[in-house]
Amino acid sequence: MEKRNERQVILFPLPLQGCINPILQLAKILFSRGFSITIIHTRFNAPESSNHPLFTFLQIPDGLSETETQSRDVLLQLTLLNNNCENPFRECLAKLIKPNSDSGTEEGRISCLIDDSGWVFTQDVAESFSLPRFVLCAYKFSFFLGHLLVPQLRREGFLPFPDSEAEDLVPVFPPLRKKDLSRIMGTTAQSEPLDSYLHKILETTKPASGLIVMSCEELDQDSLATSNKVFTFPIFPIGPSHIHDVPASSSSLFEPDQSCIPWLDKHETRSVIYVSLGSIVTLSESEFLEIACGLRNTNQSFLWVVRPGSVHGKDWIESLPLGFMESLEGKGKIVRWAPQLDVLAHKATGGFLTHNGWNSTLESICEGVPMICLPFVWDQLLNARFITDVWRIGIHLEGRIERREIERAVIRLMAELEGEEIQERIQVLKDEDLCIIWIESFNGEE
Known part of the structure; x- marks a missing residue:
């Protein structure tokens, strides 16, 4: 110093x-x-x-x-x-x-x-x-x-x-x-x-x-x-x-759940989709359930941040169907808040379903993590367009919070050739002198 x-x-x-x-x-x-x-x-x-x-x-x-x-x-x-x-x-x-x-x-x-x-x-x-x-x-x-x-x-x-x-x-x-x-x-x-x-x-x-x-x-x-x-x-x-x-x-204004990191340690390289919609976005109960079912249907491991109070009328995740977490067989983890920089830097993180706030966007680029874009308000909408239309380092959901759309986007990013090409492009951008x-x-x- x-x-x-x-x-x-x-x-x-x-x-x-x-x-x-x-x-x-x-x-x-x-x-x-x-x-x-x-x-x-x-x-x-x-x-x-x-x-x-x-x-x-x-x-x-x-x-x-x-x-x-x-x-x-x-x-x-x-x-x-x-x-x-x-x-x-x-x-x-x-x-x-x-x-x-x-x-x-x-x-x-x-x-x-x-x-x-x-x-x-x-x-x-x-x-x-x-x-x-x-x-x-x-x-x-x-x-x-x-x-x-x-x-x-x-x-x-x-x-x-x-x-x-x-x-x-x-x-x-x-x-x-x-x-x-x-x-x-x-x-x-x-x-x-x-x-x-x-x-x-x-x-x-x-x-x-x-x-x-x-x-x-x-x-x-x-x-x-x-x-x-x-x-x-x-x-x-x-x-x-x-x-x-x-x-x-x-x-952070919220206390991160540090158990995310040992959980990620148990997963293979780029095998986990990280989901976080930031500190302000709120969802209806039906939107929350569509995301939950979409993630489950991918059969892909996921780490999902659900901020308390972010689902209208609910304290946290009590809307999930009975037996939902058990049905994942350990492939899903839901936390109230995550140490995001550590999560994005972890080798197991292969994609980021994000609201595209500028901080989250920069952090994802700097760690070379491609994105699925679900912007809601303000600058998030422009950031998402740059990600998908200009830099071509992500997939845009176009506001469709539907289980099949979410399932398809995750599979495209995490398991198909399109995702590999996106990964190559974000790696090039990451390596620029930012x-x-x-x-x-x-x-x-x-």
Whole structure:
């Protein structure tokens, strides 16, 4: 570990699992380069500070009620958090800055603030303290640029479209299809708050000191090349942050079931399909049963993450038919949460049925694990199109949660020539130089 350079970086994660992971991984990279790390975070979905004993964690109130924390309306949660957190954040930052300014020394001086693009008040706060702000983009960069066009597309009457055009590409948002775009843009009732929020993201990102992107040239070449049409500041594509040589520690909001690994140890190379739909996706009971029956019918070994409460109206897996697990004869294991990086890196894992969040997508590529794509919302839809239509390293279920479709996709990936060809292509992509280090020259100043 390098010596502390007595410079401090403040990081402020958005309290969603997909946003907490990359910002804590970035914190570990910065710490390994000598920076002191302070994490300001909300009470809602607070990261586990004991997993990061070398960081300073400061919690601020977020004003969310118990009902609001349980809401499935993520846009509502983000709106409330932005409304409620500005003053507590400002007060917390002021307490950190004042002792350093009073001392008049370099020791402990704050280099910059790094926060998620979903915080839309932090630019004004940073400017009030003359503090450089760097924005972390937790999405694939092409999605980040594209999703800012949603208000414009809505104004131009891009939706609705005839059924005959559902498979057509969206010219300004490739390789997205029109049917995908309709899911991203949401319902008419959601249009005004979503468009307003996206406009604020754009307007509060433009004045920042830079944008840190969890991607690289190999995965985002076109969008990185054209980014100067939107932003005038530097963009730092640092690659998949989890593969940097830094000490491992968990940033999961859920407790992983470590019994996954000895279970995988008993299986042959690339013989297990790993199934996880992330930290937000919820299923109806019928969808849950279709996945269960589809996996069972493959006669393929599977490790399935079923998050408690992820099936509507159920605590966990009590909807499974009587004798279901016994009928698998040891070929299936269901857990509440898994140590995903370890699972994907395990030699027994041969495929990943995923919701295609950007973190999961990057982790799968970096471990050379081909994917079956079942995207539900937001950037997952674009990520899945890149996986299947551009990089050709997976199979798309096209939203069909049906046992025969799932059975067929798993068999195609795990037991047929098509799967071998997909495996070869993802291995080529894995072997690309996906890691672009910028920290060595980073000093957090304009």
